[in-house]
Amino acid sequence: MRHLLTTAGLAREDAIRILDTAAQMAATQERETRKLPTLRGKTVVNLFFEDSTRTRISFEAAAKRLSADVINFSAKGSSVSKGESLKDTALTLQAMGADAVVVRHWASGAAERLATSGWVHGSVLNAGDGTHQHPTQALLDAYTIRKHLVESPDGAGLDGLRVAIVGDVLHSRVAGSNGYLLTTLGAKVSVVAPPTLLPVGITARPELEVFYTLDEALDAHKFDAIMMLRVQRERMTGAAFFPSPEEYTRMYGLDAARMARLPEQAIIMHPGPMNRGLEISAEAADAPNSVIVEQVANGVAVRMAALYLLLAGEEAAE
Amino acid sequence: MTGTILGAPDISRAITRIAHEIVERNDGAGNIVLLGIPTRGLPLARRLADALVAIEPTFDSAARTGALDITMYRDDLHRQPTRAIGTTTMPTAGIDDATVVLVDDVFHTGRTIRAALDAISDLGRPRTVQLAVLVDRGHRELPIRADYVGKNIPTSRSERVDVRLLEVDGEDAVVLRRGENEGAGEGA
Numbered sequence: 001m002r003h004l005l006t007t008a009g010l011a012r013e014d015a016i017r018i019l020d021t022a023a024q025m026a027a028t029q030e031r032e033t034r035k036l037p038t039l040r041g042k043t044v045v046n047l048f049f050e051d052s053t054r055t056r057i058s059f060e061a062a063a064k065r066l067s068a069d070v071i072n073f074s075a076k077g078s079s080v081s082k083g084e085s086l087k088d089t090a091l092t093l094q095a096m097g098a099d100a101v102v103v104r105h106w107a108s109g110a111a112e113r114l115a116t117s118g119w120v121h122g123s124v125l126n127a128g129d130g131t132h133q134h135p136t137q138a139l140l141d142a143y144t145i146r147k148h149l150v151e152s153p154d155g156a157g158l159d160g161l162r163v164a165i166v167g168d169v170l171h172s173r174v175a176g177s178n179g180y181l182l183t184t185l186g187a188k189v190s191v192v193a194p195p196t197l198l199p200v201g202i203t204a205r206p207e208l209e210v211f212y213t214l215d216e217a218l219d220a221h222k223f224d225a226i227m228m229l230r231v232q233r234e235r236m237t238g239a240a241f242f243p244s245p246e247e248y249t250r251m252y253g254l255d256a257a258r259m260a261r262l263p264e265q266a267i268i269m270h271p272g273p274m275n276r277g278l279e280i281s282a283e284a285a286d287a288p289n290s291v292i293v294e295q296v297a298n299g300v301a302v303r304m305a306a307l308y309l310l311l312a313g314e315e316a317a318e
Numbered sequence: 319m320t321g322t323i324l325g326a327p328d329i330s331r332a333i334t335r336i337a338h339e340i341v342e343r344n345d346g347a348g349n350i351v352l353l354g355i356p357t358r359g360l361p362l363a364r365r366l367a368d369a370l371v372a373i374e375p376t377f378d379s380a381a382r383t384g385a386l387d388i389t390m391y392r393d394d395l396h397r398q399p400t401r402a403i404g405t406t407t408m409p410t411a412g413i414d415d416a417t418v419v420l421v422d423d424v425f426h427t428g429r430t431i432r433a434a435l436d437a438i439s440d441l442g443r444p445r446t447v448q449l450a451v452l453v454d455r456g457h458r459e460l461p462i463r464a465d466y467v468g469k470n471i472p473t474s475r476s477e478r479v480d481v482r483l484l485e486v487d488g489e490d491a492v493v494l495r496r497g498e499n500e501g502a503g504e505g506a
Contacts, residue, residue, distance in 0.1 A: 033440040313400030
């Protein structure tokens, strides 16, 4: 594995290897000294063309815990705001000797372009590209589900588990990545959204079951995990995707009543940041079976695993 | 000389002798913590713990035996394909102020032990660290020595020493093999 760009086509054994490595990384984070010397001398560049708090901080923490040097680059306040292109920015980073570039970009496919263009020689990790993919988020979601719901998680997939992904699927790269990854790991995935917030062609994917209201989905299945997506209003320009926020909450919001219809051991997930009161009620977000805060902690371990697997091995393997 | 160097009875005798040496050197087993380096150091550490119990029945083998994975502390990570990370299990008794005995199968260049010493310092502060190995095959690259050695086996660099243990390989044996190419040594 040289880059981590998408979960589509990620082999099951590779995915499980990342999750197993993440479990070992998580264990090291309970030690007295949490820093490991593993990536000493490597440079990781966080290249963020789009706002992000948790993903950037999470990658930064992961790289630092492995002793890599971290250079943060955000489009705001840089030459990008003067009109510099992705290519020129990438060439600059290459000249600085980046061993890995963690890239978040508003354009779908930006990470792929960076990895295949030859502009940078290091590994490229996709930290979210447009509405396309966000592989480390899906991996941390899978890790969280596995940790909670699989009895002996080491080496295991998510076979037989049923996961609901609810909300703004159209704009969600989290949903994009989870759809592939969770299915690869053996889980059954149901997608719940208004037709206006579903990407074209999703009903043609046989591995995904589509529901148009949350109640319908809750009637049909006993879900082991329910993943609420953020309504991405910043991407909803120029068109109305639902009549009103109140109606969206009524049809797709997770509240106490709907939470009570979930099986007892089911976990509630959200990639954050949350719109409390819109897609998830405060009651659900703060419920004992909500793992939303834990997802953030697991994110560091999963990103440590990804950085380790991409950067630690011999360079001749490229 | 190639072929089987140690058989099951030899390995068993070596472990018993090392256990006695540990007790003698440290005036008892009271403060001893055993840390096995995966893969094969771990079963050896467990056997050594059992041997200590035979000598001192008060030795709490479960609370004083752990596993120390050193993958992330290796100095040759970038020269080899990516390695899977093993499990580190701290003994429930902890390692602070204890006499930690590192246990490994083959003692070769000393680089594994160098990495293990770094790993230990991230986990706590033992009073002393000692090293027990089943086989010392020489060719040290660092100024590190073993405190307890099951068997010294002089080797050439091209030879391979394979330690096979019941728990991992289904049999107990130490086998010396002629290497296919120069410099391919097992158990660095």
